[in-house]
Amino acid sequence: MSDFNLYFTLGREHIANITALDHILFIAALCTRYQFADWKKILILVTAFTIGHSITLALSVLNVVHFSARWIEFLIPVTILITAISNFFVKKFVFKAKFPVIYFFALFFGLIHGLGFSNYLKSLLGKDQNIIWQLFAFNCGLEVGQLIIVLIILVIAFIMVQIFSVNRRDYLLFLSAVIIALSLEMCLQRMPFHF
Template sequence: MDQFLTYFKVGFGHIISRDLGVDHILFIVALTIRYQFADWKKLLVLVTAFTIGHSITLALSVFNIVNYSIAWIEFLIPVTIVITALSNLFVKKFSFNTRFPLIYFFALFFGLIHGLGFSNYLKSMLGKDSSVVWELLAFNVGLEAGQLLIVLAMLIISFIFVNLFKCNRREFLLYISGGAFVVALLMALERVPH
């Protein structure tokens, strides 16, 4: 149980760390800023899709089934934020299409990329230990807890600005998405593989 708690804390710390997790925090912000508390079911499916994606590639990478260029993954992670922030420009009425939930597909697909980013960090911790399933599970649960904390913070911030301060919901969405877009674009430009 101590080892599970250790890796849970590492996963949780990785996602909420200002130094380690800023790109992942920005992605969660860009992904969830369009939702409010009333949309909790859609938001739960969305975050679960992202979690499934990053859990798959995290496991595949830790077990050395998938190999990849770290430089390309570090570049692609902010690109996923740029694309997600841009997609928020097309949200107008906040009535989300449930017939063809394209955002769920993108959350899953972008989760695959983010999982590869997490895996390098986790593999450096695990070393050559042959029994990593428990540690991998703990790390994923910690990541998920950190993500849910960020989602809750975004829901609270949205509630405060949209419901209490009466900010226009679309303008609030565009403002936050614009900030995420600019920061992510700068990160992507700094990380272009040579």
């Protein structure tokens, strides 16, 4: 069981770490429109993202798919940018659809982020038959780390909106604008082509 704990901890620390700023920004862009009452929607979003990156992470680590690391590192901030821009189109904080489009975005963008995790994980995984168990433990750790980040985001939003009386939409737009600026800078730094 110590193998599970090791890879679980690696997964949690990989995502809940300031060096994983791009993944933290994506989770923030994805979840900042929600509040504590929306916990079921948030859990579905984060799980859809985890499923997406688990699929490509496994396929890449098992050498089923191959990709250009430069392009993936560029596409990750693009996913952040698109998600943050989508927050500007939230008119009401009532989500009537049973399965909003954002769940598909979380799943699809998770596929891209999973490819980004794979280079990191390939260097850590053993070459034995426990690779599936190690992947599972790593993904469980990622999920827990993401939920910790979501909890922090929700607490900050609660403090800003409920205690400091910041307008909820203004808070969403401000945070999204900051995320857009940071993700644009990342896009420029990671551009895989030159003009």
